[in-house]
Amino acid sequence: MSISTAVPVGEASASPTGPPGGRARFAWTTRRRDQLAGYLFIAPQLAGSxxxxxxxxxxxxxxxxxxxxVLAGTFEYTGGENYSRVLDDPTLRGVLAATAAFSTGLVVFNLSLALFLAVLLNQRMRGTVLFRTLFFSPVVVSLVAWTIVWGFLLQDNGGVNGALQxxxxxxxxxxxxxxxxMLSVIVVxxxxxxxxxxxLFLAALQGVPADLYEAASIxxxxxxxxxxxxxxxxxxxTILLTSIITVVGSLQVFAQIAVLTQGGPGTSTTVLVYYLYQQAFQFHQFGYGATLSVLLFAIVLVLTIVQWRMRRRWVFHES
Structure with missing residues (x-):
């Protein structure tokens, strides 16, 4: 004879996936452990950002x-007054023109010369390792030291004019x-x-399959x-990457202007970052300096987005 066990009404039976009462127990699965590990890895970078x-x-x-x-110890809300001043500042137009001239010259000369040197050094010739080291060594030199040396060389009685004589x-x-x-600052x-x-160009050139050149020669x-x-x-x-890096770097130049020309003669080499520095730290107009910083951020953001959106037209494998 079989004996049946009755379960009282309202009492939930224990299940392997949760405790009595119907409440699901937190499952410490491998996926959740991996997610937690990922969050812990990015936490320092996220906190720093x-x-x-x-x-x-x-x-x-x-x-x-x-x-x-700062000198008077005042901090007054002005609303959009600083932004109206940006639109009415007559000096800012010349500053933006100098910034555009510097950025254009730097990007064109830098990318053209870098690609030309990379193509030459990609050939199988003697001494290529020496020339690679020679051209790359200025990158690791201190920016201020490099600029000071060139400041002496470009003086009226400096080394450049001595060589020309x-x-x-x-x-x-x-x-x-x-x-x-401006030309001197760009060249430096x-x-x-x-x-x-x-x-960067040299690494990209070495990744181009040689079969393509052989087929083209045939x-x-x-x-x-x-x-x-x-x-x-x-x-x-790689051209897209270097162009974005170079454009952003050209808009942030400061030490070269401060050491070589101090924005002169007149305001012919006063770029936006140096003008921002003058307004905030020389004239103590920190509110207007912050407004110029917002303008600089907007310019960099717009140019970066434009370059990124245009990549589909000329970057290989982009559609």
Whole structure:
């Protein structure tokens, strides 16, 4: 005879997936352990970004809505007055023009020279390792030391004019001429950082399959046609990367201007970052300086987005 056991009504039976009463027990699965490990790994970077990136950006925007006089100890809310001043500032137009001229010259000369050097050093010739080291060494040199040395070389009686006098050329005062000051700063910056882009281009060139060049040679394509039809499309992702890095870096230049020209002659080499520094730390107009910082951030953001959106038109494998 079988004996049946009755379960009282309202009393839940124990299940393997949860405790009595129907409440599910937290399952410490492998997936959740992996997720927790991932969050712990990114926590230091996330905390650093919040403290040193997003919080300062928020404070800069907050300061741009105020007039902060450190010497007088005043901090007054002005609303959009600083932004109206940006639109009416007559000096700012020349500053933006100088910034555009510097950025354009730096990007064009830097990328062109870096790609030219990378193509040359990608050939199988003697001494390529030595020349790679020679062109890359300025990248690891202190920026201030590099700029100070070039400041002495570009003086009226400096080393550059001394070398020109050996061939009968009377050189100008490079850092004090209206037409030569900006060019001098651009050349100094190009020589400082061209090695970094050269190494990036060289790595990209070494990843291009040799079979493509062999097939193009069989079809009768010359070196120039191979360069434009094979080399440039294959390394276009690296070109995009270097262009974004160079554009952003050109808009943040400060030490070169401060050491070489101090924004002169006049305001011909006063770029936006140096003008921001003058307003905030020389004239103690921190509210207006913060507003210029917001303007700089907006310019960098817009240019980066434009370059990223245009990649689909010319970057290989992008659609």
């Amino acid at each position: 919040l403290v040193f990136v997003f919080l300062p950006l928020g404070l800069v925007f907050w300061y741009s809505l105020h007039e902060w006089n 050996l061939v009968g050329v009377d050189g100008p005062n490079w850092l004090r001429g209206d037409n030569t000051a 910056q190009v020589l400082k950082n061209v090695g970094l882009n050269m190494v 079809d009768g394509a010359g070196r120039i046609r191979q360069f434009w039809r094979i080399t440039v499309p294959m390394i276009s992702p």
